[in-house]
Amino acid sequence: MNRKGCPEEYPITLIVNGFEIAVFQLTNSDLVDWAFGYLFSEGLVEKVDDVIEVQVNEEKGTINVSLNEAFDEEIFFSKKKHYTAGCGRGVTFFSMTDVKSFDKVNSPQTYPLSYLLKKRSQFAQNSPMYLESGGMHGACIVQEDGSIVIREDIGRHNAVDKIIGYALRNRLNPEKLILLTTGRVSYEMLSKAAKYGFAVIGSRTAATKQAVQLAKYLNIEVIGYLRGKMSISYTSFGRVINDLEERKVGGSSY
Structure with missing residues (x-):
């Protein structure tokens, strides 16, 4: 064992x-x-x-x-x-209601879906606390040059706060970053990302209905179930381009 x-x-x-x-x-x-x-x-x-x-x-x-x-x-x-x-x-x-008052995102950045999947794999392979215990959450930012920064915590929302704190302390431009998370994207997770101004959010798992509604209102691209060559597009503002063979996942395809 x-x-x-x-x-x-x-x-x-x-x-x-x-x-x-x-x-x-x-x-x-x-x-x-x-x-x-x-x-x-x-x-x-x-x-x-x-x-x-x-x-x-x-x-x-x-x-x-x-x-x-x-x-x-x-x-x-x-x-x-x-x-x-x-x-x-x-x-x-x-x-x-508070979150709906946040500025809407207008980033022109675009990314191939294969790029998000590759970065999600790198994220998974470079999360030492998760690899040690199997019971941790992580949050990752992908920077404009392709480098990644990872923060881990017992709580998915704590991990997101940690990576936002890193980005804030280093004065990073949110429009040129991708936010990846291991956790479910719920409304409070979406609100944290929206407050900082991330235009693209990718998760290993699902997004809630409330989070998707907010993402649509705030022009945020949310991609869920980033695993292997799988994914679900919850919102579509043209920032993530499907460069892979279409594959049916659940009720959506990407």
Whole structure:
């Protein structure tokens, strides 16, 4: 019998300008990236320069963030919480209506489907935590030059926050990036990607009906079930070109 290591998760308290936001279950890696990504995804920061400092204390299990602007905790906590549908339970303060107010994507970038499948394979082969335990999620950005950057976590939404944080800290142009994820693309996953401005999202698995509705509204290309030569096109804005023999998958083809 082959044995793999167990996935790890830790309770991490996020504190912003002295105010405790929540306790999150996170994998103890790339926590600075996660803090930037989560704060951006939830609208607490708009750019990397809004953050003065991020201090991670692994012994206490805390992330302390200092922002340039005052943090109005009453306004923030008055928003309705929406618990995420997935492992590594999280919370978002953005509703479907909030997400529809995000800027629509107008990227002219196009990619062959074979390119996405190739990058998805590279992503899978270069995810050490998943290969070790078999129980981790990952998020990956494909850069304009074809290089990939991967972040992993017990929670799929945490992994996406980590990769958004990396992109934000490195001031990357979202219109020239592809976002790949191992997890289901639900509305809160789509909202995170939409907030940053990704034009193309690819997943190893499905997208929910709510996520697809939002993607159509915001002009975001969503491709699911990227496996081998398989895929499903949930939205089509001409950014992903089918250069492979058409293959029927479920109720759709690509």
